Amino acid sequence: MRKQRECGPPVTWDFDSTLLYCDICVGEIELDNRPTTHFNEGWTNIMKKFHSRTGRSYDLTQLKNKWNQLKKDWKLWKDLLCGETGLGWNPIKRIIDASNEWWNDKLQ
Secondary structure: OOOOOOOOOOOOOOHHHHHHHHHHHHHHHHOOOOOOOOOOOHHHHHHHHHHHHHOOOOOHHHHHHHHHHHHHHHHHHHHHHOOOOOOEEEOOOOEEEOOHHHHHHHHO
16 A cells, blocks of 8 residues: 655645746746756745745645646647747736637637
8 A cells, every 4th residue: 555645735826826936936947956857956945935925835745746737737838839820818818819710629
């Protein structure tokens, strides 16, 4: 029987905390704390910075899970828009601005 990993309770990510998290991660990448495909001491810095800016004490597993989910979302976004032209972005609705025909084609 596998031993269940201990981690914190489930967390809720709102839009603002997700943007802040992304900004912190980008900052660590720019500081070269992600020299390959993984953060090195960057994770410690991310946890500290996220806590100091939000007051939320998320553990490493919670932050890595969010990173992995964002990576999946980005890949889906990239595949959806790959080679497409004539698309826009609606900043109010936060959606891709495209014709109904384009959406129907993508949803099939």
